[in-house]
Amino acid sequence: METRGRMTIDAQGDALLLAGSIDESAALHELIGRATAGRLVLDLGGVTFINSLGVRDWIRMQAAAQKADLKVELRRVAEPLVHQLNMIIATRGNAHVTSFYAPYACDACGREESLLIDAVINAAALVKLEPPAMTCPECAAQMAFNDFPERYFSFLSS
């Protein structure tokens, strides 16, 4: 996974893969023109950072998508973006989040990991603020959710 550098956009299957830092150079408005059949699918698993100008452009992109009547799906939303979705309601737009990363920690071996949660399969549990059970890839013990569910999952209840 990329850890620094400007955001890149790559088409992969039906999705546009965003990676790197989202800042004022990210040209998020270009995404709107790359929607197909009224759908804009963004894979955000490689996003490592977003600054305040990136957030501003992200909100504009969401507004433009709504204006253009696009169905926006966000997949594999990385933790830095989940924090923005939780803090700033306008960043959510009309987007549908189908999966996202969340912090887990293993009490047995100390491993900390960002794990992918399927928001569709786990929808009922997430509404009740119950983090899905995850197994430690290191020692196979059950991992504990490493944030406050009522805070981390709040973007799902908009």
Ligand SMILES: [Zn+2]
């Ligand atoms: Zn472990």
